[in-house]
Amino acid sequence: MNKQFAIDVKEGLSKTPKSLSSKYFYDEKGSALFSEIMKLPEYYLTNAEFEIFQNKASEIIELLGLTSEKSFDLIELGAGDGYKTIELLKALDHCNFQYQYTPIDISAKALHQIEGNIQRQFPKKKISPKLGDYFHILHELKASPLPKVVLFLGSNIGNMENVEANSFLIHLSENLSKGDKIILGVDLKKSKDIVLPAYNDSQGVTSAFNLNLLSRINSELEANFNTDLFEHAPMYDEREGVAKSALKSIVNQEVEIKGLDMKVAFKKEEQIHTEISRKYDDSVIQKICLNTGLNLIGKVTDSQNYFADYIIGK
Ligand SMILES: C[S@@+](CC[C@H](N)C(=O)[O-])C[C@H]1O[C@@H](n2cnc3c(N)ncnc32)[C@H](O)[C@@H]1O
Known part of the structure; x- marks a missing residue:
């Protein structure tokens, strides 16, 4: 088990608001998905x-x-x-x-x-x-x-x-x-109509890339995230020049992470912050x-x- 990953996931999902570090996107599947993102017309x-x-x-x-x-x-x-x-x-x-x-x-x-x-x-x-x-x-x-x-x-x-x-x-x-x-x-820095699609492409690759973080926790930390019950939630604040991505729980739910000996409760609409992309x-x-x-x-x-x-x- 990647010890630092375990420590960071435990800390990130224990605080309010919940967050996970973007550096953990890049397991084997995440790196392959990022290569696909780089080829998207919106990116x-x-x-x-x-x-x-x-x-x-x-x-x-x-x-x-x-x-x-x-x-x-x-x-x-x-x-x-x-x-x-x-x-x-x-x-x-x-x-x-x-x-x-x-x-x-x-x-x-x-x-x-x-x-x-x-x-x-x-x-x-x-x-x-x-x-x-x-x-x-x-x-x-x-x-x-x-x-x-x-x-x-x-x-x-x-x-x-x-x-x-x-x-x-x-x-x-x-x-x-x-x-x-x-x-x-x-x-x-530039307008929202150019920036936002780069983090919300029409083919859903960015969404798959973000949700893969939950699959990574499932496989490396024995968790039972149902990725169908979370959705990719991107936003862009044009005035500040900051794009953010999150994973939003679409129902009230509880997830078990056996490898961390913890259960995490999510309220409907609650977000896990996953990435900031400053302009x-x-x-x-x-x-x-x-x-x-x-x-x-x-x-x-x-x-x-x-x-x-x-x-x-x-
Ligand atoms: C968004 S990609 C960009 C790749 C490349 N620099 C480019 O411009 O196309 C981020 C890359 O940084 C790596 N990365 C992210 N956080 C890192 C860290 N803390 N230490 C080393 N590599 C990291 C990821 O594995 C990934 O390959």
């Missing part, structure tokens, strides 16, 4: 960031201030399947940059996917994937004496509240050296960078101004 985030890496990689490389004489570590936090990163690797290889690529992910399935994808595109490239929680792995970054470029793409940081994102960047900065860089991919503009980015020792160097956006990759330096 504009992937295409927008892919377009940036495909068309503006040279602009990004320039902002990073890299030179091909000096090798560096390219470290990706929550790498997923590496679909967009591969575009950056192609551009770096094209300019003969020397680097060691280290994707970090909590999901073994995601790391297998990325290894396979990189192998297919670059048969000779050696990468050094790391399995684990990036919150716990950050301190290992310091071990290498090489300059670092840290990728944190896909608006993963949007899964954190601003205070948490600020602490995360402080922690990241403490493990970087002067001159190291971060590429922070974030979804930009950004320059002022929010400035706010989360406050007191981190990190400075904004530049920003690259897609043609529709939906998404931005900020280049941040220590």
Whole structure:
């Protein structure tokens, strides 16, 4: 049994309102569902960031201030399947940059996917994937004496509240050296009619992805959640720029989690909060960078101004 998962589920379902961490979406089935989400027409985030890496990689490389004489570590936090990163690797290889690529992910399935994808595109490239929680792995970054470029793409940081994102960047900065860089991919604030469908697609894949969290608790913690009695509940606050997803109980019910020796009562309409996806503009980015020792160097956006990759330096 994954001990931390057990501890976090117990804590999250014991408090009011109930919540579960979005990092637990990514078991084998969840990672496969997320790859499907990335291909959905409504999920504009992937295409927008892919377009940036495909068309503006040279602009990004320039902002990073890299030179091909000096090798560096390219470290990706929550790498997923590496679909967009591969575009950056192609551009770096094209300019003969020397680097060691280290994707970090909590999901073994995601790391297998990325290894396979990189192998297919670059048969000779050696990468050094790391399995684990990036919150716990950050301190290992310091071990290498090489300059670092840290990728944190896909608006993963949007899964954190601003205070948490600020602490995360402080922690990241403490493990970087002067001159190291971060590429922070974030979804930009925009209207509800564009954002909400990205979290509520017409084929129901996002709903299946959210409900899979309950199936994961069933299989890993011997629970008896009936996923037909919960529904995916997305919302978007346009003024705040925050999308949230929850799982809503559609009846009064009690669920038993044998592995945690607990029973959890749900009232009809009661929600388990599962994910926040914050949207950004320059002022929010400035706010989360406050007191981190990190400075904004530049920003690259897609043609529709939906998404931005900020280049941040220590
Ligand atoms: C939304 S996906 C994004 C993947 C990729 N960065 C992209 O932009 O397409 C999030 C990825 O981060 C991983 N992840 C989430 N929380 C994590 C954590 N705390 N530590 C390591 N990986 C994590 C997940 O397994 C998943 O592969």
